[in-house]
Amino acid sequence: MNEDFPEAVELGEKQTSPSAPGPGNMAALKRKYTIEEKRQILEMYDQLPRMSQRKAAKRLNITPSTLWTIIHNRACIAKGEVVVKREKKKWVHCGRSPRLEANIWKWIDQARFSGMPVTDLAIHRKSMEIAARMGILSFRPSPRWYSGFKKREPIVRERYRIYPEPVQDQLESHSAPCSSSPPADLRETSVHQSPKECAPVSDPDQDEELKMKS
Numbered sequence: 753m754n755e756d757f758p759e760a761v762e763l764g765e766k767q768t769s770p771s772a773p774g775p776g777n778m779a780a781l782k783r784k785y786t787i788e789e790k791r792q793i794l795e796m797y798d799q800l801p802r803m804s805q806r807k808a809a810k811r812l813n814i815t816p817s818t819l820w821t822i823i824h825n826r827a828c829i830a831k832g833e834v835v836v837k838r839e840k841k842k843w844v845h846c847g848r849s850p851r852l853e854a855n856i857w858k859w860i861d862q863a864r865f866s867g868m869p870v871t872d873l874a875i876h877r878k879s880m881e882i883a884a885r886m887g888i889l890s891f892r893p894s895p896r897w898y899s900g901f902k903k904r905e906p907i908v909r910e911r912y913r914i915y916p917e918p919v920q921d922q923l924e925s926h927s928a929p930c931s932s933s934p935p936a937d938l939r940e941t942s943v944h945q946s947p948k949e950c951a952p953v954s955d956p957d958q959d960e961e962l963k964m965k966s
Contacts, residue, residue: 790822790829797823846911847904849891854912855882857905861916872898 785793793812797819800808809819822829847853856879863870876893883891893901909915 785818785822787829787832793819793822794826794829846907847900849883849888850904850908850911852879852883852886852888852891853901853904853908854914855886856901857909857914861914864916 793814796812797808800811803811805819805823806816809816812819856875859878859882860870860875863874868874875898879893880891883889
């Protein structure tokens with residue numbers, strides 16, 4: 753078994769200090785391996801006594817992440833298949849004010865159902881109005897926020913169970929006429945409102961929903 757270790761060191765190329773490899777040595781350890789080299793690493797790994805993968809990686813002179821990847825893709829390597837890396841998807845969070853965005857989408861659904869055109873300017877004005885009613889006085893709908901607002905739509909809708917069709921069915925079942933849109937000069941309310949008109953936003957998972965204006 754010891755005769756295989758020098759060959760394993762050659763796979764990782766030269767390493768002067770196994771405990772503290774330098775930048776050049778680390779780059780050599782992270783180099784790309786061929787299918788045949790990966791098979792050799794798996795064979796030598798199987799011959800090692802029982803130990804952690806970190807210790808085994810040091811014995812084989814490769815990084816622990818490389819060893820884990822090779823072991824994880826053992827079946828593909830045995831078949832001679834090239835492992836294709838999956839593209840990492842960017843994680844999209846709910847934003848700083850998910851309840852605010854949920855109420856904005858609720859208003860958008862109601863506005864579309866009533867036949868009112870929903871433009872970027874209308875969303876900009878209505879978002880400021882809703883934020884003021886909720887007590888979020890520091891909210892400013894910037895272009896960057898608007899871009900993220902559209903990307904977060906499926907996450908916010910799923911979290912607060914806001915879907916266009918259920919809203920439409922609810923309006924049809926109650927036969928409630930949609931209220932007309934307020935005049936342009938009255939759409940933006942003043943931020944100086946009583947605390948009773950502002951919905952609490954400290955707990956994003958509250959069941960209480962803010963009544964929206966159409």
